[in-house]
Amino acid sequence: MTDRPCIAVDAMGGDEGLAVMLAGVARARRRFEDLHFLLVGDEAQVRAGLASHPNLSAHSEVVHAPEIVGSSEKAGQAIRRAKKTSMGIAIDLVKQGRAAAAVSAGNTGALMAMAKLSLRTMKGIDRPALAAPLPTLGDNDVVMLDLGANTECDAQNLVQFAVMGAAYARIVFDLDRPRVALLNIGSEEQKGTDEIRDAAAVLKEQSHLPLAFTGFVEGNQLARGQHDVIVCDGFAGNIALKTAEGTARFVADLLKRAFTSSVRSKVGFLISRPATELLKHHLDPNNHNGAIFLGLNGVVVKSHGSANENGIATAIGNAAKLVRADLTRRIAEDLAEFERAAA
Template identity: 80%
Template sequence: MTDQSVIAVDAMGGDEGLAVMLAGVAQARRAHDGMRFVLVGDEVQIADGLKRHPNLLANAEVVHAPEVIGGSDKPSQAIRRAKRTSMGIAIDLVKKGRAGAAVSAGNTGALMAMAKLALRTLPGIDRPALAAPLPTLGANDVIMLDLGANAEVDARNLVQFAVMGAAFARTTLELECPRVALLNIGSEEQKGTGEIRAAAAMLREAKVPLTFTGFVEGDKLARGDHDVIVCDGFAGNIALKTAEGTARFVADLLRRAFTSSVRSKLGFLISRPATELLREHLDPNNHNGAVFLGLNGIVVKSHGGATANGVAVAIGNAAKMVRADLTRRIADDLRNFAPEREGAAA
């Protein structure tokens, strides 16, 4: 039986190193009473780092891993080394039931490949999808998937992504019946590829807790009119990177404007509460934690450059998914979805 109170952490993954990962774990422990951890990586370095986080000493087990997956390692190379790496061992702990979820800030391609090989996909899932929350103007974030795991998909895949995304939204956003839309080049029913239109037809007849709201264009992703936005991994990754780049552009433009003259600096002091709110809302660390949906276990990908707060957010999201039994929810929804229509799309 899986120990749902334990999160396995790839302590060596990420751009910022072990110190930031441990600081994030310590912050997550303070925010979530009862949470325990298995820290995977170089045991000597981890033991030294734990001296600065006494709150973890009684709540963390260290599992030694002699190797680390690098950012440039190809997935095929990572798979061959999985049993000796911090990333691979963290995933294996989920497979063996010693942890409810694994969290890594390492190489995304390697993490996806190793997780899929070790955990396998759920019955009824052809391909896992990468899903993550993005900020909006609405009352909650929007869940978007696929964000890069599958460049080419068919209608059946899109429907499966929608069902998984809705289950994810009910878990993390605490929504009873999430509003689900398909990313398209127009909102009219005749727009888009045949695969997108076929997926829309199936989703209109969905027998699971979701409300299909039709098509959404790229300029409306952040309006807050939808809770889940579904697309192929090619479009999703471009949309994600464009959104992140736009956020940085706005932040840099404001910084430049507010430092251009004495008058603008005075204006910055007056408007500082508003700009701080904007900065907090756009900070990717506050929305950190993408998950590979559709696997027999929970694996969460943290931003490689996440701060300690970002790591803590990713771990907190992983813990919430475990407590809500996200994997079982997805499996149940797939069984309840109109099977005759899914079969017709195959």
């Protein structure tokens, strides 16, 4: 399964609808020819959509799901309908072993609740965390977690997040000892809450683990490329993520306005267009799409709800890479090593 991964896709999730989801899966299939897909959704609609993607039809199966999880639906309500919804069935396919990973662009809260209930957390993990790569000025992106799954975390949660995030970074960035930092309001040791300081004290002693703890990092340093993993609670992480996304859109809109303000500006835009296109590519969230719930007994990837077909393909590619690298096993090994040292 890890050599030729089968990915279950919630074809009905996301803001852009079935057509964009199928176009994204088809693009992923062109990028990664060894992938196979289980497309979960209303069978009649999915098969009609597949008519536009003959290459995808030959490498996918349709799994019927009569219901859809609404974007604003509460997690508790969605769980009660899990066995009938495209999201719930996609996760269950991972539990059954029919799929190596599930990808959905649907309701984040419902996806988290369903995945945790169906797949359960790994041994040694109290809470799963939502992690995703964010762009930086360095050679690699930075993995940040938690991005909203847990609004309140104790020191033990943060340490577990650090271990899981480091395992993730070793795979996606091909690193031996990822640099791990805790998000804080200052770099000084006395700064921050008790939970953050206690987590730092524990991580300083983990020299045996395949990670390098670098201390605290402030919000204005997130994109400098000086760290590979940044750990925080879900409340701070979600605010940081949304602020970064908003800043990226602000910069793009500001540049567009500046370059169209006069004839001279338009000429300047033509001269600097290669540089602005590179900036646009770097800031486009579709090129970094695909957050993963770390700490579950299975791979579940959350695509941004507004992702275009390139974003969907990127999320699927991330899922396949984590499956091939056996992420769950590698996290389990690191956790076991941490527990042995703690004992």
